[in-house]
Amino acid sequence: MEINVVNALTYEDFVKLFGNVVEKCPLISAAIWSHRPFKDLADLEAHVTEFIDSLPDSGKEGILRCHPDLAGRDLQSGTLTRESQEEQSQAGMNTLDSAEGLQMYRLNSEYKERFGFPFVICARLNNKADIVRQLSERLKNDRGPERERAIEEVKKICSLRLRNIVLSDIQTQTNK
Numbered sequence: 001m002e003i004n005v006v007n008a009l010t011y012e013d014f015v016k017l018f019g020n021v022v023e024k025c026p027l028i029s030a031a032i033w034s035h036r037p038f039k040d041l042a043d044l045e046a047h048v049t050e051f052i053d054s055l056p057d058s059g060k061e062g063i064l065r066c067h068p069d070l071a072g073r074d075l076q077s078g079t080l081t082r083e084s085q086e087e088q089s090q091a092g093m094n095t096l097d098s099a100e101g102l103q104m105y106r107l108n109s110e111y112k113e114r115f116g117f118p119f120v121i122c123a124r125l126n127n128k129a130d131i132v133r134q135l136s137e138r139l140k141n142d143r144g145p146e147r148e149r150a151i152e153e154v155k156k157i158c159s160l161r162l163r164n165i166v167l168s169d170i171q172t173q174t175n176k
């Protein structure tokens, strides 16, 4: 997708297309739409990053709380967003055996109890073993550094989702 096509999108179409680049936070794309024209995709991504960085700690924690648990209730009940469903499947979160499922449940609960927000990691860049290892490791962090660490993961998820939107659009165009 050419950047001039993105820049020509109405507010409604822009939010429809980019509204979930940060999980369940369409407010972010609604806000950055006003920064058009974007120079390129990297510029669009930089605006998302800047918006997130400008939030107070409570806003950053709010973003984290919009994320579903990995291998959690939404995955079991099929209520994940399409993006999250794909990411969690790619990391093998949908094929945990009962011992692994219980381990994830316990670690996720311990994490939420400690920090007051769910554990977030870019599932596309990690496999099952990485996720369990990092969840155990990050449980040892202090709240401030852990909040920032988790927000960095949100940015990685966002970057891959943005790229996905653009690539799948190229695919559609070549198929025409």
Ligand SMILES: NC(=O)N[C@H]1NC(=O)NC1=O
Pocket (backbone or CB within 6 Å): 023, 067, 068, 069, 070, 083, 084, 085, 087, 088, 118, 119, 120, 121, 122, 123, 124, 157
């Ligand atoms: N909790 C959490 O990390 N959730 C996610 N990670 C990811 O890549 N997609 C998600 O929904």
